[in-house]
Amino acid sequence: MPCFSCWKLDTQPIVRPMVFRKDTRTMLSRKELFKDTLKKAAHAWKRIVELRLTGPEDAQHKPQAFSTIYLFYVGGSKLAEAGMFVPAIKGQGTEEQQKKWLPMAYKFQIIGCYAQTELGHGSNVQGLETTATFDPSTDEFVMHSPTLTSSKWWPGGLGKASTHAVVYARLITEGKDYGIHGFIVQLRSLDDHSPLPGITLGDIGGKFGSGAYNSMDNGVLRFDHVRIPRDQMLMRLSQVTREGKYVHSDVPKQLLYGTMVYVRQTIVADASKALSRAVCIAVRYSAIRKQFGSQAGGPETQVLNYKTQQSRLFPLLASAYAYRFVGQWLKWLYTDVTQKLEAKDYSTLPEAHACTAGLKSVTTSATADAIEECRKLCGGHGYLNSSGLPELFAVYVPACTYEGDNVVLLLQVARFLMKTVAQVATGKQPVGTIAYMGNIQHLMQCKSAVNTAEDWLNPAAIKEVFEARALRMAVNCAQNISKVPSQEEGFSELSPDLLEAAVAHVQLIIVTKFIEKLQEDIPGPGVKEQLQKLCSIYALHLLHKHLGDFLSTGCVTARQGALANEQLGKLYAQVRPNAVALVDAFDYTDHYLGSVLGRYDGDVYPALYEEAWKDPLNETVVPDGYQEHLRPLLKQQLKLSRL
Numbered sequence: 202m203p204c205f206s207c208w209k210l211d212t213q214p215i216v217r218p219m220v221f222r223k224d225t226r227t228m229l230s231r232k233e234l235f236k237d238t239l240k241k242a243a244h245a246w247k248r249i250v251e252l253r254l255t256g257p258e259d260a261q262h263k264p265q266a267f268s269t270i271y272l273f274y275v276g277g278s279k280l281a282e283a284g285m286f287v288p289a290i291k292g293q294g295t296e297e298q299q300k301k302w303l304p305m306a307y308k309f310q311i312i313g314c315y316a317q318t319e320l321g322h323g324s325n326v327q328g329l330e331t332t333a334t335f336d337p338s339t340d341e342f343v344m345h346s347p348t349l350t351s352s353k354w355w356p357g358g359l360g361k362a363s364t365h366a367v368v369y370a371r372l373i374t375e376g377k378d379y380g381i382h383g384f385i386v387q388l389r390s391l392d393d394h395s396p397l398p399g400i401t402l403g404d405i406g407g408k409f410g411s412g413a414y415n416s417m418d419n420g421v422l423r424f425d426h427v428r429i430p431r432d433q434m435l436m437r438l439s440q441v442t443r444e445g446k447y448v449h450s451d452v453p454k455q456l457l458y459g460t461m462v463y464v465r466q467t468i469v470a471d472a473s474k475a476l477s478r479a480v481c482i483a484v485r486y487s488a489i490r491k492q493f494g495s496q497a498g499g500p501e502t503q504v505l506n507y508k509t510q511q512s513r514l515f516p517l518l519a520s521a522y523a524y525r526f527v528g529q530w531l532k533w534l535y536t537d538v539t540q541k542l543e544a545k546d547y548s549t550l551p552e553a554h555a556c557t558a559g560l561k562s563v564t565t566s567a568t569a570d571a572i573e574e575c576r577k578l579c580g581g582h583g584y585l586n587s588s589g590l591p592e593l594f595a596v597y598v599p600a601c602t603y604e605g606d607n608v609v610l611l612l613q614v615a616r617f618l619m620k621t622v623a624q625v626a627t628g629k630q631p632v633g634t635i636a637y638m639g640n641i642q643h644l645m646q647c648k649s650a651v652n653t654a655e656d657w658l659n660p661a662a663i664k665e666v667f668e669a670r671a672l673r674m675a676v677n678c679a680q681n682i683s684k685v686p687s688q689e690e691g692f693s694e695l696s697p698d699l700l701e702a703a704v705a706h707v708q709l710i711i712v713t714k715f716i717e718k719l720q721e722d723i724p725g726p727g728v729k730e731q732l733q734k735l736c737s738i739y740a741l742h743l744l745h746k747h748l749g750d751f752l753s754t755g756c757v758t759a760r761q762g763a764l765a766n767e768q769l770g771k772l773y774a775q776v777r778p779n780a781v782a783l784v785d786a787f788d789y790t791d792h793y794l795g796s797v798l799g800r801y802d803g804d805v806y807p808a809l810y811e812e813a814w815k816d817p818l819n820e821t822v823v824p825d826g827y828q829e830h831l832r833p834l835l836k837q838q839l840k841l842s843r844l
């Protein structure tokens with residue numbers, strides 16, 4: 202039974218404990234915020250144990266209930282990057298290592314972080330400098346940070362909370378450098394949490410925004426010849442023997458792809474959550490906010506009725522749904538990849554890698570931009586912390602950088618596309634999300650048959666132009682690279698164009714998965730119809746935004762581009778009556794949204810007014826500093842120095 206003395210009624214009929222309150226988070230100092238996050242996480246875990254929700258574990262993480270409760274109640278607050286510590290051990294640890302370490306991590310007996318990035322190197326993992334040198338005389342690795350730039354820098358949870366880390370370091374044995382490998386290293390005492398001898402640890406300092414990622418102790422770590430047992434090297438893919446011999450195991454290194462697909466799938470799903478949250482706030486508030494248009498003293502116009510507001514907001518609403526469906530499909534892809542790995546079929550892995558890298562990049566970049574757009578769509582009030590949007594933006598935006606910088610990832614996609622174009626030229630049939638490239642004869646010369654604005658509602662017409670645009674951009678790049686004597690030089694010279702080709706390919710994947718989703722049964726009267734409109738909006742707004750690509754590759758004429766825009770306008774008008782219902786369908790509680798503007802009951806102004814008084818600046822009527830600074834100024838008692 203819950204302890205009712207500490208539970209309080211929400212504006213909606215649910216009970217939640219006061220410990221999970223988050224309305225003051227942006228006003229807390231860094232120290233208070235961090236402590237508050239520890240409190241929330243510990244309480245969430247306590248309740249999970251009390252309510253016996255500890256199973257089943259999902260594929261890679263803590264028990265599923267923890268992820269869910271954490272997301273809904275702890276929300277933007279973060280505690281440690283357990284999300285990567287566990288998958289790293291699952292993916293790279295032997296069965297024995299998994300048996301030893303994972304139960305402790307699942308039960309929070311240890312807290313782990315993922316320590317890869319260094320002060321001097323992030324994207325270029327091969328450039329990492331931390332060393333792990335094997336000492337056969339003691340059967341240990343010696344972990345060392347030889348330079349300032351080799352300091353581990355950024356790992357989430359490292360600064361203050363973690364007791365352990367998976368540390369990536371150059372493995373050196375028998376005098377030879379075998380490159381980057383993972384090691385489980387205990388960082389702090391399990392008795393008093395102090396750093397172990399030879400280990401320097403700290404937080405790297407405040408980050409962008411109030412609240413947000415500042416609840417996370419991203420940290421710095423240095424080793425001074427720290428010894429760890431040999432069996433703490435993650436040894437699934439390669440081992441160091443007792444004598445110090447480096448040996449590859451017979452486990453193929455492609456197994457790592459499974460973990461990577463899993464992690465990226467969660468990032469895409471998170472993009473949909475963050476975007477739908479921002480859109481929910483902006484749509485609800487736009488239905489409440491009124492400006493101008495009053496006739497004869499009547500009510501002003503809801504800003505949601507302005508065509509400009511719709512043309513900025515509804516594509517974001519459509520994107521939130523699009524990312525949800527592509528995220529669901531990625532879940533399926535993960536299962537498919539796992540089954541193929543078990544059957545030792547590695548043929549589709551490069552495609553799965555490119556596809557997940559591209560989707561991570563495109564969905565996170567678009568979501569970060571969209572949250573900021575939602576802030577602007579809420580006018581001045583959107584800039585207040587109480588709107589929930591500044592913190593959402595600040596906490597979300599690093600998703601464009603962590604787990605692979607978005608540009609670096611798109612360049613990997615582009616490399617894969619160039620390889621595929623070359624293979625298609627030799628007659629090889631591509632599979633999965635690049636299967637369309639096999640239709641090269643048709644796609645290189647087809648012209649859209651669209652003749653009226655309504656023709657753009659046909660999914661086949663949409664798919665054809667998106668496929669033709671993506672393929673032609675990739676082929677153009679490949680042709681231009683081939684004109685440069687060195688392929689590498691050509692790739693580097695053309696990298697801005699390659700990025701655009703990669704984006705076109707990824708947008709095609711999202712559009713296709715949305716269209717495919719709508720070929721399934723969708724329960725609920727009229728729901729499918731609404732989703733079809735959103736699917737058309739998603740595709741046509743991309744066509745409108747990237748019209749230059751479609752025109753320059755010759756798959757769409759200027760007239761057809763104008764027809765697409767005309768159809769978009771009609772779709773916006775059709776979506777308008779259901780816009781609020783379409784965001785209510787996300788089913789977010791007020792507590793989860795954390796926004797006075799996005800309140801379910803629409804009672805925005807009293808909430809805004811009340812929220813302002815909670816600011817610490819309003820604790821006194823006359824501000825601190827009045828006597829020392831403001832009064833002398835007002836009384837003209839300042840000692841002016843002679844000019």
Ligand SMILES: Cc1cc2nc3c(=O)[nH]c(=O)nc-3n(C[C@H](O)[C@H](O)[C@H](O)COP(=O)(O)OP(=O)(O)OC[C@H]3O[C@@H](n4cnc5c(N)ncnc54)[C@H](O)[C@@H]3O)c2cc1C
Pocket residue numbers: 282285315316317318322323324325354355356357414419599602603604605606607608609612
């Ligand atoms: C909030 C947050 C949490 C993090 N958590 C962790 C964690 O838990 N563990 C961990 O190990 N790390 C973590 N990181 C670090 C993160 O993984 C790295 O910041 C990320 O990999 C990018 O690397 P970088 O910082 O070296 O960027 P850089 O690679 O230095 O990027 C700088 C610029 O150079 C560009 N660039 C780089 N390479 C190329 C190229 N080949 N071609 C063209 N352009 C290029 C990039 O696009 C970018 O614009 C975190 C970072 C943040 C912000």
